[in-house]
Amino acid sequence: MKLKKTLNVALASLLMSTLFSGFAQAQTNATNPISKKADVILQNGTVYTVNAKRDFAEAIAISDGKIVYVGTNQGVKPYQNSKTKVVDLGGKMVLPGFIDSHSHVTAAVETIFSVNLVGKESREDYLHTIKEFVQKNPNLKGLKGFGWENPVFPGKGPKKEDLDQIVKDIPVVLTSGDHHSVWVNTKALELAGITKDTKNPEGGVIERDDVTGEPTGTLRETAQDLVLGIIADYSEEEYKEGILAYENMAAEKGITSVHLALAVPGSNALKALKALEAEKKLHLKYRVSLATDPAKGPSQVKSLVEERAKLNGPDVQVNSVKVFMDGVIEGGTAALIEPYMDKHNAKPQWDPQVFNETAAALDKAGFAMHVHSVGDAATKETLDGFEYAVEKNGKRDSRHQMTHLQIVQPSDIQRMEKLNVVAVTNPYWFIKSPGYYENIELPYLGEERASSEYPMKSLINNGVKVASASDYPITWEFDPLFGIQVGVTREEFGNTDPKLVLGPEEKASVADLIASFTINGAYASFSDKITGSIEQGKEADLVVIDKNLFKIPSTEIGSAKVLLTMEAGEETFRDATLK
Ligand SMILES: [Zn+2]
Structure with missing residues (x-):
């Protein structure tokens, strides 16, 4: 019974408009009394619904945070009362809210509380930026940072000595832009107990001097975990x-x-x-x-x-x-x-x-x-x-x-x-x-x-x-x-x-x-x-x-x-x- 009604309604909607086919739902509403007036109406828009048929529409009615109507400017009218907020979109496009299917949201903490090397393009730029940050934050117990890029250090990763020149007495751990490597100073290696005798962990690499076998300051993949605990996490x-x-x-x-x-x-x-x-x-x-x-x-x-x-x-x-x-x-x-x-x-x-x-x-x-x-x-x-x-x-x-x-x-x-x-x-x-x-x-x-x-x-x-x-x-x-x-x-x-x-x-x-x-x-x-x-x-x-x-x-x-x-x-x- 219900199915038949929906079908009839869908047919009717086809007759009414050839432009908007996403009507089954809208017309179903129109035949029922509208119990709930909309809090917000967006109208006169180019609404790309991304529904199964990829329909376009003109207007949306929203009540209690939910979409109660999608269809035409005409069809949305019954949802409006004196309290409804109406937004005239002037033809602008509406899409479903975007979904980012893989993000490390909590890393945004770094943008506030650590040294940011993103966009710096050379070793000298990195060192200059780190120096400035250390001067501005003299009471650090450990220095964290992020955003250095592997292409700046072709072949082998960056060296501990560069960081030692700036910071000797506290550990420094700087994460690469791809988050798969860290650049550390000598103090960090010491605190983590990493020496030339430390074996590479499963799935990781401790970069070493070709001659002496001493760690040089870059740790890749799971080897990053060796220094994770030496600077307190953000609170x-x-x-x-x-x-x-x-x-x-x-x-x-x-x-x-x-x-x-x-x-x-x-x-x-x-x-x-x-x-x-x-x-x-x-x-x-x-x-x-x-x-x-x-x-x-x-x-x-x-x-x-x-x-x-x-x-x-x-x-x-x-x-x-x-x-x-x-x-x-x-x-x-x-x-x-x-x-x-x-x-x-x-x-x-x-x-x-x-x-x-x-x-x-x-x-x-x-x-x-x-x-x-x-x-x-x-x-x-x-x-x-x-x-x-x-x-x-x-x-x-x-x-x-x-x-x-x-x-x-x-x-x-x-x-x-x-x-x-x-x-x-x-x-x-x-x-x-x-x-x-x-x-x-x-x-x-x-x-x-x-x-x-x-x-x-x-x-x-x-x-x-x-x-x-x-x-x-x-x-x-x-x-x-x-x-x-x-x-x-x-x-x-x-x-x-x-x-x-x-x-x-x-x-x-x-x-x-x-x-x-x-x-x-x-x-x-x-x-x-x-x-x-x-x-x-x-x-x-x-x-x-x-x-x-x-x-x-x-x-x-x-x-x-x-x-x-x-x-x-x-x-x-x-x-x-x-x-
Ligand atoms: Zn990821």
Whole structure:
């Protein structure tokens, strides 16, 4: 009975308009008395709903933070009363709020409380910046910092002696821009007890002097952990400041949901997030991956299940765990099937057997795995583990995710589709950046592999669901509009040389990129019932943009402006120019 009514209504709506087909819901409302007037109406807009049919609409009505109507300017009228706030969009574009499917939100604490080397381009610049910070902060008990780049130190990483010249008596630990290496001074090595006799930990490298074997000051991958504890972590209060700073930046960029890609139970960072949730100060949806340890295997699943139960709340929810399967190309720590051009290679960080058993146990416990996989050998081992989990547990709605995916074998793309794996790509990185591409990726990978890195369109063409992410703070400017532009153009802003387009055959469409930053991100985080598209019944997570992304040249998408961001109907950002 109900079905028939809906069908009739849908037919009627077809007759009324050929432009807007997203009507079934709207007209269903029109035949029922409207019980609830809208708090807010957005009208006269270009609303790209990202619903299953990818419909456009003109108007949205919002009540109690939820979308109660999507349709025409005419159809929204009955929702208005004297208290309704009406926003006339003047044709501007509305999209679902953006979802960043892999970010390290809590790292924003570093922007306030440590030395920032981002954007500095030489060793001298780094040292100058560090010196200034130390002079301004004379009472430090340890110095932390971030943002130095591997291309500044081709071959071997930076040296302890440079830091010793500035700071001798307190430890210095500076994290690289990709977060896969640290640069330390002699004091830090001493406090950590790292000497020439210290063995490289599993999955890590202590860089050494070729002659003496003494550590030289760069620690890569898991070797970073050796110095983790020697400078006190930021306090819960400091993290709270950092998270709120992140929220402001995210709102300006139209983001309404974020996947916190690595959370350590009991850490100050996670405590701060939960404290802000309890204080009702969060204005983003947080989906969290808990850290896993390759050394602990399946035995860690029980405590992860307990942590999940403890942590789940209204804004912060745990659906997944983070797995590091390998490192990064820049550090020579990504696991490749064919060795690097200099003939070295790195192994995946998990023993295959241990990974299989852990994957099966996590899958059975209802965790999605969010796997850092850069090299094709890492991707192979990961997919083997997912396959093993299916063999053991049967096919579940697992939504395992693989992220970064720099070098992928075509046959593995098909396996990803079969296993319903979500690819979490980083369109921000789809460029031939002179520092990285020329100096590192080409010499490390060779022309053929380097030019085929970061596939996106072939994933989509093979039916793999693709979400997008910044990996903030790795991507410092984590603006999704910028990500959409680079995903479509695969070149740097302002580039005019066709040779500097990275894999033109992998260019995805504007619609592909929008879906990756909205509905597919919602799917990856099991939130597609409440967000990711503009549909009746979902939360009003929206972004208003000054230009129609489908109507402007792709090279201008990144310069479009966010005018309004709304999370669950609440304005989290409004540009002064929007009346
Ligand atoms: Zn990350």
